[in-house]
Amino acid sequence: MRAFRTLLWLEHRRSWVWAVSLLTSLIFWAWGIKQVLVSDIAARVGIRSSLLGAAAAIGLLVLAIMIGRLRAETRNGQYQVMLLSPPSGYTHILARFTYASVVAAVYFVAIGFLYWWIAELAGIHFDAVTLIELILGLPFFGMAMVVFPMLAWVLLLMVVVSSYRLAGSGWIPGTVMVFGSGVALGKLGEIMARVAYALPGWRIFRHALGAVVERFGPIDPDVSMEMSQVIYQGLPIEPMLIMLAVTALMIFLAGRIWQEVEA
Numbered sequence: 001m002r003a004f005r006t007l008l009w010l011e012h013r014r015s016w017v018w019a020v021s022l023l024t025s026l027i028f029w030a031w032g033i034k035q036v037l038v039s040d041i042a043a044r045v046g047i048r049s050s051l052l053g054a055a056a057a058i059g060l061l062v063l064a065i066m067i068g069r070l071r072a073e074t075r076n077g078q079y080q081v082m083l084l085s086p087p088s089g090y091t092h093i094l095a096r097f098t099y100a101s102v103v104a105a106v107y108f109v110a111i112g113f114l115y116w117w118i119a120e121l122a123g124i125h126f127d128a129v130t131l132i133e134l135i136l137g138l139p140f141f142g143m144a145m146v147v148f149p150m151l152a153w154v155l156l157l158m159v160v161v162s163s164y165r166l167a168g169s170g171w172i173p174g175t176v177m178v179f180g181s182g183v184a185l186g187k188l189g190e191i192m193a194r195v196a197y198a199l200p201g202w203r204i205f206r207h208a209l210g211a212v213v214e215r216f217g218p219i220d221p222d223v224s225m226e227m228s229q230v231i232y233q234g235l236p237i238e239p240m241l242i243m244l245a246v247t248a249l250m251i252f253l254a255g256r257i258w259q260e261v262e263a
Contacts, residue, residue: 003087003088003091004087004094004095006087007092007095007096008098008099010095011095011096011099012099014069015066015069015099015100015103018062018065018066019066021062022062022063022066022103022107023103023106025055025058025059026055026107026110026111026114029051029052029055029114030114030117033048033051033052033114033117033121036051041122041123045119045122048118048121049115052111052115052118055111055114056108056111059104059107059111060104060147060150063100063107063147063150063151064151064154067096067100067151067154067155068154068155068157088255088259089254089255089257089258089259089260090252090255090256090259092255093251093254093255093258094251094255096155097151097155097251100151101143101147101148101151104148105139105143108139108143109135109136109139111139112134112135112136112138115134116131116134116135119211122215124212124215125211125214125215126207126208126211127207127211129206129207130204130205130206130207130208130211133204133205134205138204141235141240144240144243144244144247145243148243148244149243149246149247149250152246152247152248152250152251153250155250155254156250156251156253156257157174157177157178159254159258160173160257161173161174163257163258163260188242188246191242192239192242195239195242196236196238196239197236197238198238199237199238200234200237201233201234201235201236201237202234202235202236202237203231203232203234203235204231204235205231206231
């Protein structure tokens with residue numbers, strides 16, 4: 001536990017500028033949202049939502065770069081002095097992943113809050129349950145499906161590139177893993193599509209449609225039917241559980257490779 005806390009602190013020392021810059025960028029996105037003043041409310045909401053979608057994508061890219069900056073800390077002996085014994089590869093990987101995940105959680109929860117702010121600016125007033133689902137529930141689902149697996153994959157990629165260089169070339173194992181990951185992702189997508197909704201879905205935003213109708217009045221029947229179907233089915237639990245399991249597997253493999261190379 002002491003080794004994990006020390007490595008987490010060192011990870012903060014190494015990456016705090018990235019983390020603070022990423023979180024501070026939300027001020028810029030909030031400013032950009034306020035600058036969208038088109039007269040049509042629906043178009044205004046759509047443009048503002050697209051801006052936050054771009055913020056989420058850029059944030060994921062920044063997090064991937066931040067977590068992928070591996071260094072050969074254990075080879076120069078500094079941790080042995082601080083910790084009296086070399087920390088395991090699993091501890092290294094878990095500390096990196098934990099720090100990046102905490103930063104990601106704060107960032108994407110804040111984006112969820114900004115989505116609520118957009119709705120409020122448009123006069124759409126959600127109840128407390130929908131507000132919690134928007135700020136906490138949906139960001140957690142998105143992180144479990146995309147962010148956590150992406151961060152774990154980048155860690156594993158960097159460990160593979162650093163550990164299995166062929167004649168000094170790290171791009172060879174990296175290219176092999178990238179292409180292999182594409183094939184594996186396609187197969188994984190097929191599996192998730194087959195098992196989706198085998199369990200009851202995670203029903204969220206059950207009251208969101210009513211708030212939209214209250215603000216804008218009756219909406220197109222086809223759109224209303226599609227929204228009602230999504231709300232009724234909810235979010236599929238099975239793909240989320242599969243991606244969390246894949247995340248844990250990649251973290252384990254990265255830690256195991258680091259352990260073997262450093263040993």
